[in-house]
Amino acid sequence: MALSKKLLSRDEVVVRHMRTHVKVLLWRVLLEVVVLVAAVAGSVLAPQSWRPWGLVALWALAAVVSLPLLLLPWLRWYTDTYTITTRRVITRSGILRRTGHDLPLSRISDVQQDKDLNDRFFGCGTLILQTSSDDPLLLRDVPHVEAVQVEIANLLFNDVQGAVQGAADLAPRR
Structure with missing residues (x-):
């Protein structure tokens, strides 16, 4: 679910729009495979009287x-988004009831990242956006967290072109 253009102010540009890393669904997918294998095995091994x-x-x-x-969980993952624009960081979440948080870049005093071993393996991490009110905004399981941290730092130092260009340069190559 991309952020609607009508929600952006004039001269505001989306630098990066993302979801949490797909690793949050990994164990669920593996369990679903087990359920499907069990259902297939049950279908094959079921006595004729069950049919x-x-x-x-x-x-x-x-x-x-x-x-x-x-x-x-897939719907939850699909509807939870993080968007970084040239003026703010926007979070949106929820399937039936949507909630969101808009943090103006001018309120961010520090940008930190946290990556445990699992995050390092998958190439993601938690981005901690510290505000002057000591109420940090945590963005969990951010893919390519280092690139996102650099983009936000560029935006904080008023290097909008560097942030937009950095988003293109640091995007994963496929």
Whole structure:
């Protein structure tokens, strides 16, 4: 869900729009594979007397298990976004009820990153945006956290062109 252009002020440019790192879904995907393998094994090994309604019940159970296991976390991941513009940092989250936070760049006094071993393996981390009110904004599981930190630092030092250019230069190559 990209940020709508009508939510931007005049002369405001989106530097980076992102979701949390997909690693937050990794264990859920692996568990979903286990559920599907179990459902297939159950279908193959089911006695003939179970057919057809026993198989329908088995796959209905697999679908019911899959909903909270993978579908809802995926929707949560898909709808939670971080956006950095030339004037502010915007967070939006929620599936049915949307919540958001807009932090003007002028209120940021310090930009820190935190990466544990797991984050280093996946190339993400937590970005800590310290404000003058000592109420930091934590952006968790930010992909390419170093590049995002550099972009925000460039914006804080009024190097808008450097931040926009840095976003293009530091973007992952595919």
